[in-house]
Amino acid sequence: MKVSLFITCMCDIIGSGVGKHTVELLEKAGCEVDFPEAQTCCGQPAFNSGYLQDSKKAMKQMMRAFKDAEYVVGPSGSCVGMLREYPKVFRGDPEWEEQANNLAAKSYEVTQFLVDVLGIEDVGATFNGRVTYHPSCHMTRVLGVKDAPQKLLRNVKGMDLIELPLAEDCCGFGGTFAVKNSVISGEMVKEKSQHVSETRAEYLIGGDMACLYNIGGRMTREGKNIKILHITEVLNHQ
């Protein structure tokens, strides 16, 4: 199966390791992965801040980049969730509506793609350690992916998966919120950090790097010893 990787700007520039694991994971699952180089950012920073017109420029670029893709798969519930919102943004736009519908319909978050499209729940990974999982808000509530990551993680051998208290609560990232309302964001991430500590996990796993950077960045600031891992890194571990 041919898959076009939607890397997300954050994983392209800041967390490039996530992309490598995603590619390897998809290849192990039998996919042929290509990388359309014209892709940039999904538009979410501008869209969520109220800059609709500015965000559309980014969105159009993404629609051009993935025009010919069969499947678009990305390592972020939030960014894929944005692609899935394109039809609402371009509804009634004669030039872009069809492309928006087309891109939304073929876009998947990586765990969602593995479980729902490929029907894989056990990727044959082994990972030794005490871990906890933070289900990001946009992954679960905007994209609606709740079970896929859990199913995949439960089948990883050697792993001690501890439930995170109040896991569904937002970590306080919220895109530009983290900067615009950094004081409130700080209080939220302190609370999340506290919950992660309660699990005594060595690793915090998540499906969205932005949330992981937020929580992990707070935890290192507090001098706590925890390693953040994108779920693909765990699933690609032997």
Add this chain to the structure above:
Amino acid sequence: MGLQIGDTSFKDRVQEGLKNDFMRQAVSSAQGRLRNGRLSAAEELGDWEDWRTLGEEIRTHTMENLDFYLQQLSEQVENRGGNVFFAETAEEANEYIKNVVKKKNGRKVAKSKSMVTEEIGLNEALEDVGAEVVETDLGEWILQLDEDPPSHIVAPALHKNRQQIQETFENKKGYQKTDKPEELALFAREQLRKEFLSADIGITGCNFAVAESGAVTLVTNEGNARLVTALPDTQITVMGMERIVPTWEELDVLVSLLTRAAVGQKLTSYVTSVTGKRLEEEIDGPDDYHLVIVDNGRSKILGTEFQSALHCIRCAACINVCPVYRHVGGHAYGSIYPGPIGAVLTPLLDGYEDHKELPYASTLCAACTEACPVKIPLHEQLIRHREIIVEKENMAPTGEKVAMKGYANWASNPAAYKMSAKMARMALKPWTKHEKISNGPGPLKGWTDVRDFPAPSKQSFRAWFKERQKGEQT
């Protein structure tokens, strides 16, 4: 008091909230209790998602035919000898009610909890004409004694703990017992009983008016609305114009959703429906009945992309799950409608000028949207508000506008994007130490004030992928 609370800036109100440990503890434990209650009540009912869909359909249908149902309601009330007044503004509503009180020579007004009367500032208006107004909902009464605004739409005194309540009772009413909830409640009950018996005017809000019968339904746990509607000879109901259902059948659905979503109960202790004044063949009921239907900006919302905000049944489920509300508390919103629904509704009712920060007081985590029993897409409406603030009202900070223009150019130009991917690590190098940035420049500062920021990768993904492809080819 009106819709707006206080006149300090949003930033100051947030600071005020964050340093109030008492409040934060009270809010956090109340949120935990209320949201777990809602979840178990929803589970017990079964098919919660179907119920939500039904709730949404009923509210959508009612709003789309609001003129018809309001007409039907007012005919029904008038047929039973009641008076109906449509108030376009808060002032008109207050003026009408003041006149009724004056005409009746009313000295004491007993009120049951009502957000719309808070919104229009009715208490102050009545006090201006010399009437004594007594709030009879326990939480509202505490706040009235303390001259404190509500911080939650269902549990208005949520931000207070029992020590603070004991103090208020002691200072304002000569209470001399402990802070045990039972003793505090008994004291309030004794005090309020006297007020009920001596009031000449009863004023209530309205959870739902039933258009087909002209009945007004009130949902309470304390029974105070029953006393307010049973004792005084003159009765006034004040309702927001959207608080209406077509028939008893829809009332059943919405009350089921409301009590479960609000307090996790199958039903509250009292669900009271009152239908106007005493008719000749009836043995009791008020001599005089008035229904005041308040617009106060609501009709302007009809027909806009925000129409579903009028679907709100004031259950506060969105407030009870909101992580921002948990930390800053209700007063930080500067509106009697706090939390996600408050952030949506307040700018619609009172304009953006004084409330432009509210739509941004959210991470868009969508917990509110998921919790709403009538499926209002709250987090999406917050984005719509942001769009209006930026693109129509032109209220965004200049620096932000410039940054977003830059973003748009960057994200629509793959070559520029590629270059920045290559340069990012070097550009941030002066601030990078041990692969992290703890004291970032410019917009990063807000981030690094509270947490570390990761250093960009040594090699971008796209560079790695290209190299890998080349390797495969050779």
